[in-house]
Amino acid sequence: MPHRNAPLTETGRLRLARCVVDDGWPLRRAAERFQVSPTTAQRWASRYRQLGEAGMRDRSSRPHRSPRRTPTRTERRIIKVRVLRRWGPARIAYLLRLNPSTVHRVLMRYKLARLAHLDRATGRVIRRYERSEPGALIHVDIKKLGNIPDGGGHKTLGRQAGRKTRSGAGDSYLHNAVDDHSRLAYSEILTDEKKETATAFWTRAQAFFAQAGITVQRVMTDNGSCYRSRDWRDLLTAAGITHKRTRPYRPQTNGKVERFNRTLLDEWAYARPYHSEQERRDTFPGWLHTYNHHRGHTALKGKPPASRVPNLTGQYT
Structure with missing residues (x-):
């Protein structure tokens, strides 16, 4: 052309x-x-x-011969290490005594998937999915988070002084529920992860989604004890909700709420130094509102979750 x-x-x-x-x-x-x-x-x-x-017509600018191209034997060794060990270009280059740019060029030439697109346990390409409507699947998970002692932790006082104030601060448990289609999130900071706490959280989460006009059909959780309890099973069964559990040691299956956990830590929990746990908790409702209504989501082409939930404000019946 x-x-x-x-x-x-x-x-x-x-x-x-x-x-x-x-x-x-x-x-x-x-x-x-x-x-x-x-x-x-x-x-x-x-x-x-x-x-x-x-x-x-235009001809390809590719040369007829490439005398300085990486030998076929070396290319095979690069591919073998990538497939068996799932290493990046730099580590492969150090092992084979090559230039990292050479290894990267070979991997690109043979169109091998990026490590970010692979399941580290099996080496298979991750199969991504998205439900076609809100409520078709809700991802639920619990994230344990260390409390900030009064006066601040190591980010405020420094590593050595913060270590002394850390003892006795305790932990918090963030119970999170994320809609698969819209990424709309409901989250609470609670004191434990017992079955009574988990079921009470889901009751409030279901009410939140119902108020937004979302009818929950399925819920996916990991294999935590609270999600294997009879109380959890009976609660979902009474509401006509199907319960799905992930395979053991495969958090990728519940990846949308796992990604929400990471976003929550990066943009709220560790976003700035806090002087107390209460100070951090006071900012949580505002951050969650921003996430649902204003923060652009990469999976939604830069739009917030609210853009996929027309009745989030409850103005329609």
Whole structure:
């Protein structure tokens, strides 16, 4: 495909070549007529003599030979290490005594998936999915978080002084529920992860989704004891909700709420130094509102979760 400032298109090349070959124009005259150099005019005339109209098409700039290309044996070793050990270009390069850019070029040439797209346990490409409507699947999980002692922790006082105040601060448990389709999140900071706490949280979470016009059909959790309890089972069964559990040691299956946990830590829990646990908790409702209503989500093309939940404000019946 010729660039926008190219003096000749395929049709122009053909006209130039015919003037030289068929009509007998001198190269300089033809070059001046089509505003190109005599060398260019000679090239297209020669191709026209050899190939006819087909010779006027663009050719690949790829060389016919690559004498300095990485040997096939070395490429096979790079691919073998990548497949078996799932290492990045830098680690593979150190092992095989190569340049990391060379390893990266080989991996790109053979179109091997990025490590971020692979399941580290099996090496298979992660199969991503998204339910077609809100409520089709809700991801539920618990994130344990250490409390900040009064006066601040190590981020405020420094590592050595913060270690002394850490003892006795205790832990908090963030119970999170994320809708698979819209990424709408409901979260609470609670004192434990017992079955009574988990079931009470889900009762409030279900009411939150119902107020937003979302009818929950399925819930996915890990294999924690609170989610294997009879109380949890009976609560979902009474509401007509199907309970799905992830495979053991496979948190990727519940990846949307796991990703929410990471976002929560990066943008709220550890976003700035806090002087007390209460100070951090006071900012949590505002952060959660921003996440649901204003923060652009990469999976939603930069739009917030509220853009996929028309009745989030409850203004429609």
